[in-house]
Amino acid sequence: MSERDAAGDDTAGDGAAGGGHGDREFVVVVVEPETPGNIGTIARAMKNFGLSDLKLVDPPEFGRESEAYGFAGHAREDVLPNAETVTFDEVVDTYHTVGTTAITGEDARRHVRFPFKTPAELRESLATVDTDTALVFGREGTGLNNEELERLDELISIPANPDYPVMNLGQAATVTLYELRSLFLDGYQLPEVEHERAPEHEIERFYEQFSAFLGQAESREHKRTRSERLIRRLVGRAHPTSKEATTLTGVFRRATDLLERADHSERERADGDR
The missing domain is CATH 3.40.1280.10 (SPOUT methyltransferase, trefoil knot domain)
Incomplete structure (x- = not known):
């Protein structure tokens, strides 16, 4: 620490406490x-x-x-x-x-x-x-x-x-x-729980939707299997909130729908060309 020492930050609060826990000073x-x-x-x-x-x-x-x-x-x-x-x-x-x-x-x-x-x-x-x-x-x-x-x-x-x-x-x-x-402090201005992970059924619903998306976007089975494993690892580390999980599920649902419609339109064009 310092051969010059001490302090100062910009987040002054109104609730600074005294000098220690219990009888300690x-x-x-x-x-x-x-x-x-x-x-x-x-x-x-x-x-x-x-x-x-x-x-x-x-x-x-x-x-x-x-x-x-x-x-x-x-x-x-x-x-x-x-x-x-x-x-x-x-x-x-x-x-x-x-x-x-x-x-x-x-x-x-x-x-x-x-x-x-x-x-x-x-x-x-x-x-x-x-x-x-x-x-x-x-x-x-x-x-x-x-x-x-x-x-x-x-x-x-x-x-x-x-x-x-x-x-x-x-x-x-x-x-x-x-x-x-x-x-010195018994509590902070931060909430006790910083992050609440989404319920597992919401996360599993996302995995199912991601798998459906891959069914449209990737024809090679071994690539789909690897991608599903990687996304599970990634999301498992990220601990998404309920809002994040449902948002991602919705994004991939829309992407899947677009791919299905595009595929259907292409098949109709192909049938018309015959």
């Missing part, structure tokens, strides 16, 4: 942010993914007319105005701390930046742990330094292009909070 800490705009971006990402407790170590001054509020979206109403200025020592003394870094050690010989987890791995490890946790992001230009990293409990790093792994502060926080969102 999750907070976001930004160490010496350099620009108010990045503070606002991080606050917005927090609102997107269900966090509300923002803590700042040596932040720049910013007011309601600053970029911080301009970039914060709906987070200007609660996350940003309630942000608390703290010291790094207070964070380390109060929370289980997770630092972010783009530059990692490859093995235990560089133990300051090794071992580390990806955000997804951190999500899995924290899912059943009852501990108040601080997600700590560093400066835009240099991230967290080695002295700070040495005092943190865990490190995470976002998998990225090895030729350019350093993300800006807003990107790193957005990606991290997105990956960890299930730790």
Whole structure:
């Protein structure tokens, strides 16, 4: 993750939650942010993914007319105005701390930046742990330094292009909070069921209609058999909805009818020519 860290997305919602499931508390800490705009971006990402407790170590001054509020979206109403200025020592003394870094050690010989987890791995490890946790992001230009990293409990790093792994502060926080969102949110704006497969009798009706179409369009039996097998595999993977299955059935029914009429007309012409 970042040697610049943190976050910001554009889908601010009205229903951002607090700071964790049950009694656990999750907070976001930004160490010496350099620009108010990045503070606002991080606050917005927090609102997107269900966090509300923002803590700042040596932040720049910013007011309601600053970029911080301009970039914060709906987070200007609660996350940003309630942000608390703290010291790094207070964070380390109060929370289980997770630092972010783009530059990692490859093995235990560089133990300051090794071992580390990806955000997804951190999500899995924290899912059943009852501990108040601080997600700590560093400066835009240099991230967290080695002295700070040495005092943190865990490190995470976002998998990225090895030729350019350093993300800006807003990107790193957005990606991290997105990956960890299930730790903060009990639900999303998305429906629980994204896709409902059509009943099997509707899908079988489509297969029957497709077979009838092939009876008109393909005279070679081995080709028809292979095509029927392939379409069954394709539709089986696609999990069509009821609307999709009935629409496809209708399309192939019309195509079959057209082929039958064309064949009938051709036979009539042939009979007339005799």
